[in-house]
Amino acid sequence: MSLSCSSLLTPVDEDREFRLDDYEGARARWCPGCGDHSVLTAAQRLLVDEQLKPEETVFVSGIGCSSRFPHYMKTYGFHGLHGRALPVATGVKLNRPDLHVFVVMGDGDCVSIGAGHWVHATRYNVDMVAMMLDNNIYGLTKMQTSPTTPQGYKSNTQPQGSWLPALNPLEATLGITNASFVAQTAEWIPAHLFATLQAAYRHRGFAFVRVLQRCPVFTEDIYLDAVRNPEMIDMLTHPDGVELPESLRQIYTSEVRHDPKNLAAAREIAADTSRLRLGVLYRDESNPRYEETRHLPLHTAEDKIRILNEELDQYAV
Amino acid sequence: MRVLVGDDTAVQTRAEQSRIRTTRQPQCTVEVVSDSGEGAQKCGQTFGAVSAKMGNGVWTVEIIPAEIQPPPRSPAGASGNRIRIGEGVVTNWGDRTNVAIAFNEQVLLARHRLDAIEEDAILLVENMWATHKDEDIRAEWAAAMDELGQANYRIIEVPMEEECLTIVENARKGKNMFALGILCWIFDRDMEITREQIAHAFRKKDPEITERNHELLELGYSWADSHLDVRIDVTPGLSPENTLVMNGNQAIAYGAVAAGMDLAAMYPITPATSVSHQLGEMFYKFGGVVHQAEDEIAAVGVALGASYSGKVAFTITSGPGLALKTEFLGLSVMSEIPLVLVNVQRGGPSTGLPTKVEQSDLLAALFGQPGDAPHVVMAPATIEECFHSMITARRIAETFRTLVMVLTDANLATGVQPFPRPTLDPAWQGSLPDMSPVPEGKAPYDWDEETGLSRRFIPGTPGGMHTLTGLAHDENSKVAYASAINQKSSAMRSRKMAVLQSTLRPPVVHGPESGDLLIVGWGSTKGAIEEAVDRAREEGLSASSLHLRFLSPLEPGLKGIFGRFKKVMTVEINYSDDPDMPYITDENRRRGQLAWLLRAQTLVDVDCWTRVLGEPLQPGAIHDVIRANVSKGGAA
16 A cells, blocks of 8 residues: 555565564563463464564554563564554554554453444454453553453452443454454463464454453452363364364363354354353454555555646646 | 616616726625525635636635534525635735625625625625515515615625526526626626636536536626626736645645655544545545544554554544544654644634634644653645645654644635645655664664654564553663653653754744834734735834744744844734733733743743634734734834
8 A cells, every 4th residue: 555565675584484582572571470471472472383574573552461562572562552552553554464463452451441443443354463361450550440340349449349240342342343353262271372363363354352361469360260160161163263272172171163154153152151162253254354445556656746746737727 | 775686677788888887906805605505615616716717816715604504594504605816816815805695685694793794895695585475584684684784785686596497497506606607797707717617616417517507607697797787807917827726625635645645544523524535535546545543543543553664644633633632642752653643723622613713722732742742833824835734744754753743724724725836746755764674783762862863663674673662761662760761762852853943944024024013923824914914014014924834843033033023922813811801910811822832932022912703814903903012012
């Protein structure tokens, strides 16, 4: 569209092989036991696996614990404003479809202050991976209720317990027109997390991944039952979504075959919160992608002047 | 005096042409007013465009009703255009209207009550209401005509409906072209140019519509020819060659393309939106994108994300949108991502006067971002400058890695004026950002200690990987934990403004460079201020004016210039307390926004005269201010 920078790139070490340390930035400063560490590792592993050039990869985040994420990568990073990661990422990808764009948001970031952007980014369906690291609480600002905080859960802002039923991000995302990829995974199951992120990356379109995660300080107990009892989790599997890695088959015995093309079934699964469901709920690559719909051929500066002069002729006296 | 025409007894014939009197006027202001949706705007715009093409100076202003669909025939519904034409260049909308053509008496009454009409004006009004079958309407007509009759206008009744029905079934759709025909006769417009202009205006419609409109135009012309006795000669004195005629929003849009920007992100807001309408069509040809975001915040976010990843992008908004974008604007400054923001100012605060002009966003534009956020603020003064300001803005944004705000207003946005056609230069588009591999040891904020400038590493550049952050950060874009870093990075960002100022020329004074009174203005008021100063000087008053294009950094040398005048005052379209109002003292008086800024920056006791009437300033009103202030100074 506006400029095709890929053609300008100096081919440096075209056949260099990237290793994990090629993607490792500053030492992560999250609390010990924070689920963010696990997501960081999975993302770095994904980049190794896909051999993405660090300079052609951008991690965009908002504000919150998880939004420190880009600092710990050795790619390009954009640690912007609370709730506003998605517009920035949309701008990057609209201008530079050649870049690999990943978005890291917390639950407050994505479904509270940035909720409008979440709805519309889903609808735009710009090709990127959007991770919502959902620990059900505001961590950085010290334990305030978030939209995904379970009803009755006590926080500093709602010490009598959260007044409202928790918002269901999967159900909501699946209700948005043009949603093309919706998945859920958990930080305490690294193999599943990796497989889900990989499916999200390989999906062409806006891939929304909710990563269930514990905050070791404020919501340590939130998924405790599911962590201790793997039978409480249904694994959604399908060749078009994620298959259960062999290493997990023995542990997660409740496997549900679910065709991610089936939107009605996906919505039903998302709405039923009686059990935890991990896997790809919905995926449809046929949905229009905004950056492609809007892509127009480039013109040289001289061409633009010619066209502009033709345009100005209309206003000539 | 009241002249009734249109009935058989008063019909004049061409044989009586000797009775037609032509008066020559150096300039004349014309208004076309109707209910919303009756096409008065198209009539007025076409009249303005034709006049410009003939070589008249032109300035047009839209008359916009406050409501979407005001009740028909209500004073609140007055909609249309005011067109001031002159023998030479016209730089503003003038004082009062000399000729008005109205599709009903109520909208005319509205203009009368707003004191918009000159006392000896010629008013042409549709007279179907006089004999309307609805008794109430007949009564309204009679009352309005009585009220208008008190003034010294020359009122001419025109049977528009009756005449138009001979050509079209729905006269509501045709009156505007009939009215245009009348104006063309009065001002002796070139009918060939007029026909072309109409054909252009309706080029996207069925050719039959153009044909019908041509017939209506001719009908109006010949009706005037056989019924009217006054013609006005405003002799075209300009060479129309190599001239463009457009409004300020169009100029901004074309300027953006000429500047090489090809991503605009916006959210609909009056009066800025039409820039994106223009771009939406144009970018389709040029290969750019107008992204209509989900909200104002997302719009600036998308623009910033695009800028971050390559060439400078821009966003367009108006006051309320500027408020919403604030946090991202701070991020642009903090992270030194270039960005261009156009703010088409309207009346405020809050929703304010959405369709009307004001210059009340200056201080918000300068200081609206929490924290210290130095950035560039420019204000084009003419429609021509709207075009060129985009090229300058893009270049400054890129060179200085900074946010550049371009403040226009509703007057420039919708005003139409001819200006010299620019010779387009490919260099205006800038080059693609440097994406050569970053040398070892170079940091993403390798500030030049002297200038604060540094190279921007954009994604895709090998070796340039870093995480940009809105947190205080050091040269390496690492979050700053040492307090000295924030002091240094703040200084570096601020330094860029001083460096930019060092490249600016001192402003040129309009009139002598010393004297009794210096009027300082900014933005769309330039033409009215300079016309007022010229009138005052003709009276022998010692007055000059100065117009600022850069508000941040301010243009250099102001203190020296101010020192050569006994009194300095700003004239602005924003609110200030009048000094003689109750409770107002010199200490608590809230002054015009530019006055506020100039006082702070120069320590000169800058006075101000400002008005927020939702309309451009009249040169006559500024002239009065000059008279009052020069005599106060005991001079002249």
